[in-house]
Amino acid sequence: MTAINLGAPLSWRNAEGCSLEMLKNLQGNILKGHGRSHVACVFIGFGDPRQARHLLRTLAERFVTSALSQLRSSDARRKGCATDGDFCHIALSLSGYEAINCQAPAGLDYMGRLRVGPDYAEHAAGTTEINDVPSEWEQAFRDPDNPIHALILAAAPDACSRGSLTRRLIDLVHDNGARVLHIQHGQQLRNRRGSAIEHFGYADSISQPLMLQEDIDALAGDYRRTLWEPAAPLNTVLVQDPWAPERVRSTCFGSYLVFRKLEQNVRSFKEREFELADNLGLHGDDRERAGALVMGRFKDGTPVTLSSRAWSDRHDADKINDFDYEQDYAGTRCPRHAHIRKMNPRDGRMDRLVRRGIPYEDKMRLLPPDETPLAGNTRDFQRRVAPLLPERDVGLLFMAYNSSLETQFRRFQHEWGNDPFKPRGQPGIDPIIGSLDPDMIRAPVNRLARNTSYPGMPQDIFLQWNSNAAVALNCEFSGHVTMKGGEYFFSPSLPFLTDLIE
Ligand code: HEM
Numbered sequence: 001m002t003a004i005n006l007g008a009p010l011s012w013r014n015a016e017g018c019s020l021e022m023l024k025n026l027q028g029n030i031l032k033g034h035g036r037s038h039v040a041c042v043f044i045g046f047g048d049p050r051q052a053r054h055l056l057r058t059l060a061e062r063f064v065t066s067a068l069s070q071l072r073s074s075d076a077r078r079k080g081c082a083t084d085g086d087f088c089h090i091a092l093s094l095s096g097y098e099a100i101n102c103q104a105p106a107g108l109d110y111m112g113r114l115r116v117g118p119d120y121a122e123h124a125a126g127t128t129e130i131n132d133v134p135s136e137w138e139q140a141f142r143d144p145d146n147p148i149h150a151l152i153l154a155a156a157p158d159a160c161s162r163g164s165l166t167r168r169l170i171d172l173v174h175d176n177g178a179r180v181l182h183i184q185h186g187q188q189l190r191n192r193r194g195s196a197i198e199h200f201g202y203a204d205s206i207s208q209p210l211m212l213q214e215d216i217d218a219l220a221g222d223y224r225r226t227l228w229e230p231a232a233p234l235n236t237v238l239v240q241d242p243w244a245p246e247r248v249r250s251t252c253f254g255s256y257l258v259f260r261k262l263e264q265n266v267r268s269f270k271e272r273e274f275e276l277a278d279n280l281g282l283h284g285d286d287r288e289r290a291g292a293l294v295m296g297r298f299k300d301g302t303p304v305t306l307s308s309r310a311w312s313d314r315h316d317a318d319k320i321n322d323f324d325y326e327q328d329y330a331g332t333r334c335p336r337h338a339h340i341r342k343m344n345p346r347d348g349r350m351d352r353l354v355r356r357g358i359p360y361e362d363k364m365r366l367l368p369p370d371e372t373p374l375a376g377n378t379r380d381f382q383r384r385v386a387p388l389l390p391e392r393d394v395g396l397l398f399m400a401y402n403s404s405l406e407t408q409f410r411r412f413q414h415e416w417g418n419d420p421f422k423p424r425g426q427p428g429i430d431p432i433i434g435s436l437d438p439d440m441i442r443a444p445v446n447r448l449a450r451n452t453s454y455p456g457m458p459q460d461i462f463l464q465w466n467s468n469a470a471v472a473l474n475c476e477f478s479g480h481v482t483m484k485g486g487e488y489f490f491s492p493s494l495p496f497l498t499d500l501i502e
Contacts (some may be wrong), residue, residue, distance in 0.1 A: 002016070002017045002018060002019070003018060004018045004019050004022050004234075004250075004251070005234075006233060006234045006235040006238060007233045007234075007235060008233050008234070009210065009211050009212060009213050009216060009231050009232065009233065009234065010023075010031075010211065010212060010213060010234055011212070011213035011214060012031075012067075012068070012071050012212055012213075012214065013214060014213075018250065018251050020068070021248070021251035022251045022252075022253060023066065023067045023068035023071070024066050024067075024068050024494070025066070025244075025248065025251050025252045025253070025493045025494050025495050026066060026067040026068075026238075026252075026253050026254075026493060026494070027064060027065070027066065027067065027089050027090070027254075027491050027492075027493070027494065028064075028065040028066060028067050028069070028070030028071075028087060028089060029065075029070070029087070029089050029153065029356055029401075030067065030237050030238070030255045030354075030401050030491060031067055031071075031211050031212055031234070031237070032067075032070070032071065032074075032211070032212055032215065033205075033208075033356050034065070034070060034087040034089075034155050035074060035084065036084055036086075036087050036155035036156055036157050037157060037158070037187060037188040038155065038156050038157065038158055038159050038161075038162040038185075038186075038187055038188075039153065039154070039155045039162070039185065039186040039187070039358050039397070040153075040154045040155075040162055040165070040166045040183055040184070040185055040186075041151055041152075041153055041154075041183070041184040041185075041186065041259065041397060042151070042152040042153075042154060042166065042169055042170070042173070042180060042182075042183050043140065043148045043150075043151055043180070043181045043182040043183070043184070043487075044148070044149060044150050044151075044152065044173050044178050044179060044180055044181060045099075045146050045147065045148065045149050045178060045179045045181050046096065046099040046100065046149045046150070046177075046178045047176075047177035047178050047179070048177050049099060049100050049101050050502040051176045051177040051178070051502075052099060052100050052149070052176070052177075052178060053100050053500040053501065053502050054176055054500075054502050055172065055173065055176035055177075055178055056090065056100070056150075056497050056500055057497060057498055057499075057500045058172060058176070059088070059090055059152065059169075059172065059497070060090065060494055060497035060498045061498055062172075063086075063088040063152075063169065064088045064089060064090055064494060064497070065086075065087045065088055065089070066494055070087065071212075073085065083157065084156075084157040085156075085157075086154070086155070086156050086161060086165045087153075087154070087155040087156070088152065088153065088154055088155075088165075088169075089152070089153040089155075089491060090150060090151070090152055090153075090491065090492075090497065091150065091151045091153070091257045091489030091490060091491040091492075092104075092149065092150050092489060092490055092491075092492065093108070093147070093148055093149055093150065093151075093487050093488065093489050094108045094109060094488070095147040095148070095149055096148070096149035096150045096489075097490075099149045100500070102243055103242075103243070104490065105239070105241075105242055105243075105254070105256075105490045106242075107239075107256050107402075107404060107405050107406070107490070108256065108405075108488055108489070108490050110405060110406055111256075111258075111405040111406075111409075111410070111488040129414070130410060130413055130414040130418065131414065131418050131435045131436065131437050132483050132486075133483070134485075136482075136483075137483065137484055137485035137486075138182075138261070138484050138485045140181055140182035140485065141182075141261070141484070141485025141486060141487065142485060143181075146179070146181055148181060148182075148487050149178075150489075151257070151259060151487070151489055152169055152173075153399075154166050154169055159187075162185075166183065184261065184360060184397060185360060185362075186358035186359060186360045186397045187358065187359065187360070187361060188358055188359065189359045189368070189369060191203070191299075191300075191369070191370040192370060193300070193315065193318070195300070195301065195318040196318075197299075197359075197369055197370065198264070198359055198369075198396055199264045199266055199359055199361075199365075199369055199390075199394045199395060199396070200264060200266060200269050200270075200291070200295075200369065200480075201299050201369035201370050201372065202291070202295050202297060202298075202299050202301075203297065203299065203300060203301035203317070203318040204357075205355065205357075206297070206301050206318055206319065206320070206321055207230070207321050207340065207344065208230070208354065208355065209230065209231075209232030209236050209352040209353075209354055210230045210231050210232060211231075211232050211233070211234055211236060211237065211354075216230070216231045223319055223320075223321065223322060224322050225322060226322060227322050227323055227324045227326075227346075228321060228322050228323060228324055228346055230321060232352050232354075235403055236352050236354060236403060237255045237354050237401040237402065237403055238253040238254075238255060238403060239253065239254060239255065239256070239403045239404075240252065240253060240254075241253055241254040241492050241493040241495075241496050243492070243496055244492070244493045244495050244496045244499075245495050245496070245499045248495050252493035252494075252495050252496065253493055254490055254491050254492045254493050254496070255401040255402065255403065255490070255491050256401065256402040256403070256404070256405045256409075256488065256489070256490055256491075257399060257400070257401055257402075257488070257489040257490070257491050258398070258399065258400045258402065258405065258409045258486065258488055258489075259397070259398070259399050259486050259487050259488075259489065260397075260398040260399075260483060260485075260486035261360070261395065261397055261398075261483070261484040261485050261486060262395045262396045262397075262398050262433070262481050262482070262483060262484070263392055263393070263394070263395040263481065263482045263483075263484050264394055264395040264396065264480065264481055265390075265391050265392065265479075265480045265481075265482070266365075266369070266389045266390050266391070266394065266480075267386050267389040267390065267391045268391065268479070268480050269480040270372065270381075270385070270386070270389055271381065271382075271386060272477055272480065273290050273291045273294070274290075274375065274378065274381050275378070276290040276291075276293070276294070276461075276475055276477065277289075277290035278378065279472055279475065280293075280461065280463060280472055280475075281463070285309055286308070286309065288309070288310055289304065289308060289309070289465065292304040292310070293334070293335055293338060293461055294335075294338060294339065294431045294432070294477050295338060295339050295340065295432065296334050296335075296338035296339055296340030296341050297340060298310035298311075298317070299370070300312065300317040300318060301317040301318035301319070301320060302314075302317040302320065303320060303323050303334065303340075304333060304334045304338070304465075305323060305325055305327075305328045305333045305334035305341075306320070306323055306333075308333075308465040308466070323346070324346040324347070325341060325345060325346055325347070330462075330468055331427070331462070332462045332464075332465070332466050332467060332468050333465055333466050335427065335459065335460075335461050335462075336423060336425070336427040337427035337428045337429070337430065337431060337459045338431070339430055339431060339432040339433070342416050342417060342422075342423075342427075342430040342434075343412055343416065343417070343430070345423055347423075351407065351408060351411060351412070352408075353400050353402070353408055353409065353412050354400060354401045354402070355398070355399070355400050356399045356400065356401065357396050357397055357398045357399050357400070358396075358397050358399075359394070359395070359396055359397070360394065360395055360396070360397050361393070361394045362393040362394070363390070363392075363393035363394070365390050365394060366388045366389075366390075367388050367389075372385060372388070372389065373385055373388070395481070395484070396481075398486075401491070405488060413433065416430070417429065417430035417433045417434045418430070418434050418435055418436065419434075420434075420436075427459065428458060428459030428460070429459075429478055431459060431477035431478055432480070432481055433481055434478055435478070435479075435483075458473070458474035458475065458476045459475055459476070459477060460472065460473050460474070460475060461475045
């Protein structure tokens with residue numbers, strides 16, 4: 001049998017031998033998103049270890065979708081032969097492995113020790129190494145008496161089928177002596193053009209590492225790969241499952257999954273976006289650029305490094321991904337701190353992050369994100385628009401698969417997003433996800449320093465697009481996204497789960 005080449009993408013249609021076995025043994029959603037619009041994240045705590053093992057085995061046998069069956073069924077749907085069915089995925093936390101008396105994969109130990117739990121009390125500063133403040137998280141994510149052992153990701157094409165799938169899962173969990181600690185719903189948002197968007201109204205999930213040859217080949221014609229190569233090797237996400245049964249271990253892989261509930265204060269974000277447009281002296285259609293300078297793309301997806309205005313006449317702006325920043329080194333078109341530039345400077349750096357997030361709406365919004373009325377001036381914005389925008393209860397269920405939490409998620413979030421000095425110089429923190437060390441913000445002496453010489457918060461923006469004539473200083477943009485809780489998991493191979501004995 002031919003060996004699996006982890007250093008390259010994989011053609012799933014041509015997969016045979018070990019590669020085909022690998023796709024049968026791997027859980028879905030890792031190599032490619034499951035694509036369902038409705039999700040329930042069911043967080044559970046195990047009881048007796050023997051019952052927990054039985055539960056995991058039954059879930060794997062009856063519910064979990066393999067990578068191969070996910071790909072085959074979405075192919076059938078595309079050809080019109082089938083509709084999307086239910087989808088299930090299981091991931092175990094560090095304490096989850098401990099609860100079934102199994103050693104956790106090494107990477108979980110690394111991140112797991114940083115999060116809230118027994119170690120939290122010992123953490124004098126009350127913050128984690130990546131500037132999270134667990135004391136401010138939702139109770140379900142920081143209860144040392146009820147640690148989250150596993151996440152069941154249940155996805156379906158509509159709310160009704162998600163409901164019945166979740167009910168069946170809950171029954172099974174209870175029948176096996178485990179508890180449902182929390183259920184978090186997520187739901188895909190779309191704009192009028194049909195693009196997937198997040199709550200600030202921007203097209204999301206455009207730039208993803210592509211690990212399947214079929215997805216890479218589909219980027220023909222307009223979506224060339226001359227400046228940016230979206231193809232990524234399988235080892236961007238896959239690591240061998242260390243505890244899969246020995247007889248099949250060479251074809252058993254898993255992935256580290258990060259889950260973060262990120263609340264979005266849409267009102268404060270839009271307010272700041274409005275002020276920024278004023279400060280930059282933008283008028284008419286140009287005002288949209290303020291947000292694009294923060295995100296790196298206009299709402300429709302147009303990269304701001306390519307254009308000073310959204311390509312509203314192009315229906316496919318949410319697919320444009322063949323660009324880099326070589327002609328924009330100084331950031332006169334796309335600031336070097338803009339979210340997508342911080343997260344991917346497209347400079348040959350090889351680190352990639354596979355995102356599988358979905359928005360949530362714990363309380364229904366008054367208006368969908370792309371129906372925010374236009375305001376004439378700040379007073380009009382405050383009076384007429386702001387009250388319609390949510391300050392809490394909506395956001396993103398950020399999920400990302402990694403082959404290494406340390407060199408992927410941790411690096412993206414902390415070494416780049418939270419670091420005002422990266423990339424080279426002083427671009428400021430990431431305006432969407434960046435946060436400074438809370439102790440530094442709390443300490444009065446540092447607060448003072450922040451407003452004067454400490455370059456942590458204020459990002460600078462060139463006043464004119466594509467010109468370095470003048471710079472608007474201290475365009476402080478941050479604090480509109482708050483971490484409400486999360487956990488680190490490992491999504492094991494199917495044979496690991498089905499081989500668990502009581
Ligand atoms: C509420 C929080 C967040 C919002 C609203 C948000 C929004 C967005 C949007 C609108 C895009 C552009 C779409 C695209 O290029 O695919 C994007 C891209 C991206 N985001 Fe985020 N994001 C959030 C959190 C995060 C976090 C926590 C990380 C990582 C730690 C992250 C990493 C990335 C990456 C890697 C890209 C792709 C950049 C590229 O390849 O050009 N995002 N995000």
